[in-house]
Amino acid sequence: METHIDNIEERLISALKLGSDKAFDSIYQMYSKRLYAYCLQFTKSPEESEEIVQDVFVKLWQNRAQIRQNETLRSLLFIMAKHHLINAYRSKINHPVYEEFVDYKDTLSIEDAHSRLEYNEFKQAFQKAIESLPDTQRRVISLSRIHQLSNKEIAEKLSLSEQTVKNQISLGLKVLKEKLNKILWIIMLLFIN
DSSP states (O other): HHHHHHHHHHHHHHHHTOOHHHHHHHHHHHHHHHHHHHHHHOOOOOHHHHHHHHHHHHHHHHHHHGOOOOOOOHOOOOOOOHHHHHHHHHHTOTTTTTTHHGGGGGGGGGGGGHHHHHHHHHHHHHHHHHHHHHHHHHHHIIIISSSSSOOOOOHHHTTOOHHHHHHHHHHHHHHHHHHHHHHHHHHHHHOOO
């Protein structure tokens, strides 16, 4: 049965490369629900997940002639979705579910070596960016975004005013976004086939 499905997908990929709308629709039906569920576990937003899935398939269609995969598109589609997720998190680094992305490594399957490598690169870049912040910013960002403490709790813990905490979070996030934007573009260029 598995071989039969693989043969069907191989034929669909060949037809897709030649511009077949029907093959594209079949591939969409084959993967869209799984990609949506994958995205939803990170975004927690049905609308954002649907948008990411649509973006992935638009990009697949636009680049169909350059597809190198011949047997299955599973890895390619999930890597593309992951890149969109990274961009979504990068654009809202202060999003409450950001911590779940930091724990993302634990959810990767064993077969996704490229994903694991890319995640490790991102995690190292994130740690390096955090460590490069001035001491107060680093501690405030860590307590706020990693340990999820409120501004009031951070102010009490570090003997700072709440306004200072807010200012340090704002400044720290700005620096982190700039540093992570640069490294994410490099990582994406290295791993996109």
